[in-house]
Amino acid sequence: MTARTMPEAMIFDVDGTLFQTETLLLPAYHATFDRLRSEGLYVGETPPEQYILGSLGMLLEHIWQQVIPESDVAVHRRADELLLQYQVEGMARGEGLLYEGVAETLKELRARGIRLFTASNGLEGYVKGVIRAQGLEPLFESGGLFSAGEHSTRSKVDLVRKLLDQYGIRSAWMVGDRSSDVEAGHANGLFVVGCDYAGFRKEGELDEADVRIRDFREIVGLLPER
Structure with a gap:
């Protein structure tokens, strides 16, 4: 062809x-780590934004292995849920270009x-x-x-x-x-x-x-x- x-x-x-x-992802990314910390699932600063941006295009399970490799699979799956939740909420507010x-x-x-x-x-x-x-x-x-x-x-x-x-x-x-x-x-x-x-x-x-x-x-x- x-x-x-x-x-x-x-x-x-x-x-x-x-x-x-990034217009939808980054606010949701920071909200996700705020929530993970409040739930006692993550300790420390939010990983740099370039970690998540550089992982775009991967399957989600591979993204979290890159972003928070020290966390276990249960934390990765919770991060999946939260990131989707905050992105959907952002869409409802008209965020994203x-x-x-x-x-x-x-x-x-x-x-x-x-x-x-x-x-x-x-x-x-x-x-x-x-x-x-x-x-x-x-x-x-x-x-x-x-x-x-x-x-x-x-x-x-x-x-x-x-x-x-x-x-x-x-x-x-x-x-x-x-x-x-x-x-x-x-x-x-x-x-x-x-x-x-x-x-x-x-x-x-x-x-x-x-x-x-x-x-x-x-x-x-x-x-x-x-």
Whole structure:
């Protein structure tokens, strides 16, 4: 598949691709550690923000292994619950921002007949909550907001494969900002668009992407002429 082939579908990561994660995540992150301390589950200062930001794109169990490796699994699971709770509460207050041009670009892609999906390593409530709170849900395929939390997949490769199989998709682009997105796309034979604007990635993570963009709106320009 080449960049000039019209895809049947596009599959989007959420954090760092569609959504400016830090605008919702960081207040919830600090609230989570305040609560863990009040419950006697954590002692000490809140780990630096770069620990959680640098772990975005991982499964949650791996994120907490990076952020608080000294804590046991029960604390990690409690942190999962609290982080989701505080993010959902933040969404209800209208917190969190899309990257510039995301809504308009998704509308244009949908108008061109491209089926839209998400594939995120996040929890189901978070992924669906973000898309709904931002008013984007009508643009996506019915049932197409895939997350590792809902489908219990062990990798994004497996999550994307499950999505492709369930919807009978034969050609698609994978769009994301982390190496897990590149891996998931190529392992499933997809064209990969690397989003190089969030700033969470490590050096070299997007080197194997088929194309890299610095603005979400550039995706439309990659499509072949109608």
